[in-house]
Amino acid sequence: MSGVSEPLPHDMGLRVELDTNETYYLKSGWAERCDGIYGLACGYVDYVEGITWLKDPARIAITNSHVKPAVPFDDHDTKTTKKNEDVK
Secondary structure, X not given: OEEEEEEOHHHOEEEEXXXXXXXXXXXXXXXXXXXXXXXXXXXXXXXXXXXXXXXXXXXXXXXXXXXXXXXXXXXXXXXXXXXXHHHO
């Protein structure tokens, strides 16, 4: 998934460096799960322009060096629970 994940100072969030040479900044409240890291992206590193801070944080999931939009955490939990119940 990621090369380096390190908390930012003063519990501000998490800096995630991916193996694909991408870096994202997540706000505090991120969650690590078995399939990746979920959180609100507040910025990313563009190696040409530097750090770009987002005006409106976006929900993202970082899994296996892929970044994609994430469903809200509660919806993710609900869908997982229903799926597990259907299997039984």
